[in-house]
Amino acid sequence: MAESPQNQSANRRPMLFVVSLAALLVTPYGLLLLLSLGSGWTFPNLRPDRMDFAPWKSILADRDGLLRAMATSAGISLIVATFATVMGLLIGRSLRQRQSPLWRILIYLPFVVSPVIAATSLYDLLVRMRLAGTLTGVVAVQVLFATSFCAVISFELWNRRTDRLESLVRSFGGNSVAVWRHVILPECRGLIGVCIVQSALYSWLDYGLVSVIGGGHVVTLTTKLFGYIREASVNQAAMSSIVLMTPVIIGLSFVGFGTLFRSFRSRTMLEEP
Amino acid sequence: MNSDPSHPALMRKLASEASAAITPSGLCVRQISAGFGATQILKDVSLNVATGNTLVVLGESGCGKTTLLRAIAGLIPISSGEVELRSRMISLLPPYDREVLYLDQEPLLFEHLSVFENIAFPLRMKKAPEQTIQSAVRELLVATDLLPHAAKREGQLSGGQKQRVAFGRAILARPQLLLLDEPFCSLDSRTRSHMQSLFAELSQRYSLTSIFVTHDVREALVVGHQFGRMADGVLSVYHDRQSFISDDATGIPAEIAFWKRL
Amino acid sequence: MGNRKIVIHRTAEHWFGLILLSAVIVVPVGWIMLYSAAYSFGGIGRLSAGWTLRYWMNGLQSGSLASSLLLSMAVSASIVSFALITSLGFVLVSADLRDDRRLFALLLLPLGTPVAVAAVVVYQILNPGGLLARIAFHGRWINSPSDFPVFVNDVWSLGIIAAGTFTAFPLLTLFFFKTWSAAKIDKYCRLAESLGATTFRSRIRVALPMLLRRSRSMILLMFLVNLGSYEIPLLLGRQSPQMISVLTQRRFGRFDLLHRPQAFVFATAYLVVVAAGVVTLQLGRRHRG
Numbered sequence: 001m002a003e004s005p006q007n008q009s010a011n012r013r014p015m016l017f018v019v020s021l022a023a024l025l026v027t028p029y030g031l032l033l034l035l036s037l038g039s040g041w042t043f044p045n046l047r048p049d050r051m052d053f054a055p056w057k058s059i060l061a062d063r064d065g066l067l068r069a070m071a072t073s074a075g076i077s078l079i080v081a082t083f084a085t086v087m088g089l090l091i092g093r094s095l096r097q098r099q100s101p102l103w104r105i106l107i108y109l110p111f112v113v114s115p116v117i118a119a120t121s122l123y124d125l126l127v128r129m130r131l132a133g134t135l136t137g138v139v140a141v142q143v144l145f146a147t148s149f150c151a152v153i154s155f156e157l158w159n160r161r162t163d164r165l166e167s168l169v170r171s172f173g174g175n176s177v178a179v180w181r182h183v184i185l186p187e188c189r190g191l192i193g194v195c196i197v198q199s200a201l202y203s204w205l206d207y208g209l210v211s212v213i214g215g216g217h218v219v220t221l222t223t224k225l226f227g228y229i230r231e232a233s234v235n236q237a238a239m240s241s242i243v244l245m246t247p248v249i250i251g252l253s254f255v256g257f258g259t260l261f262r263s264f265r266s267r268t269m270l271e272e273p
Numbered sequence: 274m275n276s277d278p279s280h281p282a283l284m285r286k287l288a289s290e291a292s293a294a295i296t297p298s299g300l301c302v303r304q305i306s307a308g309f310g311a312t313q314i315l316k317d318v319s320l321n322v323a324t325g326n327t328l329v330v331l332g333e334s335g336c337g338k339t340t341l342l343r344a345i346a347g348l349i350p351i352s353s354g355e356v357e358l359r360s361r362m363i364s365l366l367p368p369y370d371r372e373v374l375y376l377d378q379e380p381l382l383f384e385h386l387s388v389f390e391n392i393a394f395p396l397r398m399k400k401a402p403e404q405t406i407q408s409a410v411r412e413l414l415v416a417t418d419l420l421p422h423a424a425k426r427e428g429q430l431s432g433g434q435k436q437r438v439a440f441g442r443a444i445l446a447r448p449q450l451l452l453l454d455e456p457f458c459s460l461d462s463r464t465r466s467h468m469q470s471l472f473a474e475l476s477q478r479y480s481l482t483s484i485f486v487t488h489d490v491r492e493a494l495v496v497g498h499q500f501g502r503m504a505d506g507v508l509s510v511y512h513d514r515q516s517f518i519s520d521d522a523t524g525i526p527a528e529i530a531f532w533k534r535l
Numbered sequence: 536m537g538n539r540k541i542v543i544h545r546t547a548e549h550w551f552g553l554i555l556l557s558a559v560i561v562v563p564v565g566w567i568m569l570y571s572a573a574y575s576f577g578g579i580g581r582l583s584a585g586w587t588l589r590y591w592m593n594g595l596q597s598g599s600l601a602s603s604l605l606l607s608m609a610v611s612a613s614i615v616s617f618a619l620i621t622s623l624g625f626v627l628v629s630a631d632l633r634d635d636r637r638l639f640a641l642l643l644l645p646l647g648t649p650v651a652v653a654a655v656v657v658y659q660i661l662n663p664g665g666l667l668a669r670i671a672f673h674g675r676w677i678n679s680p681s682d683f684p685v686f687v688n689d690v691w692s693l694g695i696i697a698a699g700t701f702t703a704f705p706l707l708t709l710f711f712f713k714t715w716s717a718a719k720i721d722k723y724c725r726l727a728e729s730l731g732a733t734t735f736r737s738r739i740r741v742a743l744p745m746l747l748r749r750s751r752s753m754i755l756l757m758f759l760v761n762l763g764s765y766e767i768p769l770l771l772g773r774q775s776p777q778m779i780s781v782l783t784q785r786r787f788g789r790f791d792l793l794h795r796p797q798a799f800v801f802a803t804a805y806l807v808v809v810a811a812g813v814v815t816l817q818l819g820r821r822h823r824g
Binding site: 018026028029093101120234238251 | 547550561567640643646649650655659670763770784810812814816817
């Protein structure tokens with residue numbers, strides 16, 4: 001049956017919004033990409049003065065230590081994600097048994113507090129512990145905040161079925177190892193994945209904590225980006241912004257490939273006799 | 274209360290009083306009360322279940338049947354009374370130390386394990402020898418008609434099959450007491466009928482002591498050896514099957530009269 | 536079974552979780568709040584001369600504390616409002632596309648954009664020498680960068696609001712899409728239409744209130760998070776007044792240690808506001824059950 005003109009127009013409306021949204025969202029990234037491909041951006045040029053790929057060439061030569069900064073960021077993210085996920089899961093689980101809202105208030109506080117303001121209060125303590133200006137200090141404070149994220153996620157997304165399975169396993173005589181092996185790890189795979197990604201991203205993208213606690217001695221991708229901004233190096237700043245977004249780009253590629261694969265498969269299935 | 278000895282209410286009272294005597298084995302629940310906040314859900318409930326028997330508790334929604342099971346299982350605290358199982362006081366023990374298994378309409382299978390491994394799970398927790406596990410599980414797979422499905426996972430099973438796996442697993446766990454909370458209510462009538470017969474057969478074969486909660490009188494008659502009825506948190510236990518069938522409050526006489534009129 | 540809690544007797548593992556909570560979160564958070572308060576009242580600190588209200592009086596009398604807090608709240612509220620309006624508008628029109636993976640991929644891009652990058656992008660588009668100014672120049676609407684309106688480092692914090700909205704919009708949109716599916720709002724809208732409402736009215740009178748009711752906690756949470764924003768106001772904010780995180784860090788980082796207690800006055804005031812917000816959030820959820 002043919003679609004009515006009203007229906008056709010109604011169906012087109014959301015797509016129009018999506019296309020407009022796409023244009024609005026993609027333009028800024030298109031600009032970033034364009035600026036990263038050249039050198040200079042004198043007013044009123046719409047593209048860089050010279051399209052010489054200089055910023056990307058400088059990464060490979062590691063003239064500015066950007067590769068090292070990337071490695072530092074990646075290493076810190078991995079450590080923070082590991083610790084925060086394990087601790088956040090344990091804390092979130094324990095809080096399920098607690099009725100008092102005080103505990104929930106306590107895990108939400110680091111979730112919303114400005115890391116920079118928190119870092120100023122912790123700085124003197126870290127100086128006394130000889131952790132200020134060190135990688136360990138940065139990791140320790142990032143773990144604090146990332147653990148709070150993971151605890152909140154674990155607490156809020158915990159499945160009631162998991163509690164019931166735990167009760168069942170213990171009724172069968174299972175100990176804590178059995179509970180983790182047969183209940184928590186299988187049932188909470190998605191939750192654990194979310195915690196790992198969230199805490200790794202948090203660390204990867206953090207600037208405030210690194211700048212205050214690291215005090216310029218810990219060089220990460222974000223401190224490099226802000227360095228380029230302060231130097232008004234537009235092209236370097238654009239390039240390091242794109243590098244900073246690598247996890248998102250990888251995630252998008254997976255989603256994109258998955259969507260393409262699914263649409264190819266469904267079309268193939270439709271065509272089969 | 275009417276003093277006529279044949280009066281159902283009096284019969285129930287006599288039965289309750291008789292059953293209040295301590296049994297040397299099986300389950301003995303003495304005047305337990307439980308509730309949430311100011312609301313009392315269970316009011317001085319007493320019952321006895323002989324070893325190997327199934328006590329069926331009939332009742333409408335919201336009468337406290339589920340709360341009774343959860344209180345015996347230790348999943349909710351009791352405000353007064355005692356629970357004794359095989360001469361062991363279990364009222365203050367945590368749920369996993371009571372040797373009581375609680376099952377409801379959600380089968381709760383381990384989705385990462387096959388049917389075989391799900392059923393074998395309790396024996397693996399007890400570190401039983403592999404040969405024992407293989408033979409015991411195989412026996413149960415045959416008894417529950419699950420042998421062709423042994424390698425399958427939860428996602429590949431129907432509702433009835435999942436319930437059979439949950440049963441098989443519960444039997445192998447050899448609990449002192451099995452608590453079943455309307456376990457078949459989400460199944461279609463044919464599967465449900467089959468499961469009732471299977472449960473009756475297996476509980477007889479493995480001498481299971483259970484409390485089975487339902488609102489279906491037919492189901493109650495198929496699976497039960499002892500009978501009780503719950504209303505507003507108060508449990509009345511019947512002396513025998515006949516007194517259960519004769520009581521108007523169960524709805525059975527009215528049901529019989531209806532079919533006879535057709 | 537409803538929402539009845541399962542009682543799981545507390546094993547050693549649960550107590551370990553609570554010990555971890557205390558060590559990793561409770562103690563540091565307690566330190567942050569108490570240290571900040573004590574420093575602001577002169578009780579501790581390298582140049583401490585004893586408990587005093589002097590720093591608080593300075594902050595209040597100079598107006599810097601009040602103006603910074605008020606600015607932070609106003610900017611945060613603006614970001615949340617704009618993000619709410621745009622995401623709600625989008626969702627109400629495009630709810631049928633909520634399972635479209637292409638749309639999800641599109642929203643993933645700004646969702647995963649670091650706030651610092653959002654600030655850089657907004658700066659490069661909106662500053663007097665940025666993309667929009669260049670387009671305006673080529674369109675002969677302006678003759679030089681100084682003719683272009685000021686959108687960044689400006690009095691109205693437009694740049695901060697734009698960057699904040701850019702990062703908040705995708706999160707809210709995905710949240711509303713998920714809420715739409717979970718609450719089966721489709722069914723309610725269809726019911727309203729079968730009772731005589733137009734599609735537009737069913738979305739406004741049925742879908743919108745349902746979405747807003749379920750997003751109260753999320754909105755408050757977003758407000759609190761944006762209140763303490765640092766990177767965006769650092770790049771796009773004006774010199775005075777500054778948002779609270781930037782102001783605190785700038786005072787703290789000064790060479791003259793005599794300015795430190797002032798920084799802690801700002802920090803303490805901010806922490807009190809945030810703590811009140813979190814308590815409100817939890818009490819509100821408890822009340823709703």
